[in-house]
Amino acid sequence: MLLSWTSSQVRAAEEPLLAAGVPLMDRAAFALATRVAGLLRERRGRVGGARVVLLVGPGNNGGDALFAGAFLARRGAEVVALAIDERIHAGGAAALVAAGGRVVPAGRAAAGLASGADVVLDGLLGIGASGGLRGGAAELVDALAQRGPAGPLVVAVDVPSGIGIDDGEVPGAVLPADLTVTFGAAKPGLLLPPAARLAGRVEVVDIGLDLAGSPSVARLDAADVAELWPVPPPEAHKYTRGVLGVVAGARRYPGAAVLATTAAVLTGVGMVRYLGDVGDLVVARRPEVVIGVGRVQAWVFGPGVSPDDASQRRRIEHAFEGVRERGEPAVCDAGALELLPDRVGAHVVLTPHAGELARLLSDRGEHVDRATVEAEPLRWVRLAHDLTGATVLLKGATTIVVGAQGATYSQADAPAWLATAGAGDVLAGLLGALLAGRADDIHEDPSLAAALAAAAALVHGRAADRANPGGPVSARGVAVALPETIADLLAGA
Ligand SMILES: NC(=O)C1=CN([C@@H]2O[C@H](COP(=O)(O)OP(=O)(O)OC[C@H]3O[C@@H](n4cnc5c(N)ncnc54)[C@H](O)[C@@H]3O)[C@@H](O)[C@H]2O)[C@@H](O)CC1
Numbered sequence: 001m002l003l004s005w006t007s008s009q010v011r012a013a014e015e016p017l018l019a020a021g022v023p024l025m026d027r028a029a030f031a032l033a034t035r036v037a038g039l040l041r042e043r044r045g046r047v048g049g050a051r052v053v054l055l056v057g058p059g060n061n062g063g064d065a066l067f068a069g070a071f072l073a074r075r076g077a078e079v080v081a082l083a084i085d086e087r088i089h090a091g092g093a094a095a096l097v098a099a100g101g102r103v104v105p106a107g108r109a110a111a112g113l114a115s116g117a118d119v120v121l122d123g124l125l126g127i128g129a130s131g132g133l134r135g136g137a138a139e140l141v142d143a144l145a146q147r148g149p150a151g152p153l154v155v156a157v158d159v160p161s162g163i164g165i166d167d168g169e170v171p172g173a174v175l176p177a178d179l180t181v182t183f184g185a186a187k188p189g190l191l192l193p194p195a196a197r198l199a200g201r202v203e204v205v206d207i208g209l210d211l212a213g214s215p216s217v218a219r220l221d222a223a224d225v226a227e228l229w230p231v232p233p234p235e236a237h238k239y240t241r242g243v244l245g246v247v248a249g250a251r252r253y254p255g256a257a258v259l260a261t262t263a264a265v266l267t268g269v270g271m272v273r274y275l276g277d278v279g280d281l282v283v284a285r286r287p288e289v290v291i292g293v294g295r296v297q298a299w300v301f302g303p304g305v306s307p308d309d310a311s312q313r314r315r316i317e318h319a320f321e322g323v324r325e326r327g328e329p330a331v332c333d334a335g336a337l338e339l340l341p342d343r344v345g346a347h348v349v350l351t352p353h354a355g356e357l358a359r360l361l362s363d364r365g366e367h368v369d370r371a372t373v374e375a376e377p378l379r380w381v382r383l384a385h386d387l388t389g390a391t392v393l394l395k396g397a398t399t400i401v402v403g404a405q406g407a408t409y410s411q412a413d414a415p416a417w418l419a420t421a422g423a424g425d426v427l428a429g430l431l432g433a434l435l436a437g438r439a440d441d442i443h444e445d446p447s448l449a450a451a452l453a454a455a456a457a458l459v460h461g462r463a464a465d466r467a468n469p470g471g472p473v474s475a476r477g478v479a480v481a482l483p484e485t486i487a488d489l490l491a492g493a
Pocket residue numbers: 014018024025026028029057058059060061062064124125126127128129130131132133134137157158159183
């Protein structure tokens with residue numbers, strides 16, 4: 001699991017170490033220099049003679065870049081520091097000069113100098129940033145961005161300068177990095193869109209911080225998902241494994257019912273019951289599915305259901321009573337989002353895309369549109385959780401989940417090929433099966449619903465990759481790839 005910590009949490013962890021004289025900056029700069037030297041060797045065989053440009057801001061982030069530059073200069077690199085501000089880290093500047101590097105004010109020629117380098121270290125701003133880059137730093141980054149893609153490698157020092165460290169916002173110009181070397185712990189902005197895509201590969205360097213309190217945003221990996229998975233014990237029978245009720249599809253959108261039930265069956269669940277008007281079609285495609293009402297452990301509501309569909313609407317409203325009275329976990333997707341009661345518990349997982357989340361919030365008096373949600377997704381997902389009480393999973397290139405007790409996840413496991421009609425129906429069925437399999441545990445600890453939602457996003461993305469690595473996928477193809485994807489995860493492959 002990759003955990004991230006806010007800037008104030010990181011600062012609090014640094015404080016006692018700094019007071020005790022622990023050389024945190026030396027550790028950070030040495031690790032940074034080692035990574036950069038590795039990149040230079042990969043790219044050009046050796047460090048000696050490499051042209052390294054440091055973009056140096058006024059704080060300790062610039063200090064890290066300067067000390068790393070000094071290490072590289074001692075290894076024979078030609079290092080130039082472009083100082084954006086009159087204030088720069090004095091010790092770092094002295095170390096660089098003593099190692100044979102140069103410090104120059106970033107003037108008109110700065111962008112040209114930087115774009116001719118083998119590698120640029122972005123040490124303009126770190127966790128001390130307030131708002132986006134301003135003044136000379138913003139102008140330099142803009143000028144560099146205009147020079148096109150075939151430029152130097154960019155390594156961000158701690159974070160790409162100018163991103164929202166704690167919320168992943170991108171308020172202004174940011175130099176996209178190939179690699180971010182981050183110190184002590186990942187920061188939330190490195191995991192959250194829209195900033196996350198500017199960070200490139202993220203490497204966390206251990207500088208000995210002891211982080212307290214809950215992490216801000218987590219990212220599950222395959223081993224975490226394997227641990228969460230409801231693997232049937234030897235004595236299992238279909239009812240102990242969980243029964244999932246699916247209210248999906250309509251004469252107008254029959255495919256959603258087929259996709260959601262198919263995904264649920266292939267994810268592995270004791271039984272799938274289908275409620276709706278296209279049962280014949282569902283059974284023709286998925287003979288395992290049982291038609292009609294009966295006891296269930298969890299629900300999927302909404303794929304392919306339009307809010308004006310009176311019969312499906314009645315079924316969902318009725319099923320929501322069980323969700324309220326008996327605490328059955330539920331996935332509330334697509335058309336069912338408009339039928340959500342005012343307040344529910346975190347055992348209900350909403351799965352909107354950005355447009356649906358904007359509508360859900362607007363219906364509750366927060367007038368936002370899709371673009372606003374996409375610019376600050378964590379903020380709006382948190383608000384939707386606060387307003388409804390539900391666990392909220394926002395679909396997109398990066399999937400964000402917020403649930404009970406502040407549980408927050410960001411998953412980026414899917415190829416863009418997954419952005420195809422019906423993929424959301426597959427996610428709903430997959431997540432429903434997981435909720436059914438762990439319904440009792442969710443009852444005990446509703447924050448588990450958020451972890452399972454994140455796990456579903458990971459499996460969904462991996463199944464898309466497996467369905468056709470590097471190429472287009474259909475939603476049905478993603479569902480069909482689920483059993484082998486899950487088996488591989490459980491085997492630790
Ligand atoms: N405290 C330490 O000893 C350590 C700090 N580390 C590094 O230090 C960084 C944090 O250093 P600082 O706290 O000095 O903060 P920064 O280096 O992020 O810089 C903050 C300074 O930049 C200016 N500033 C803030 N927002 C600005 C904006 N939008 N545009 C232009 N200027 C702006 C302010 O004057 C502020 O003094 C970390 O990100 C990390 O790279 C690491 O070396 C680990 C140890």
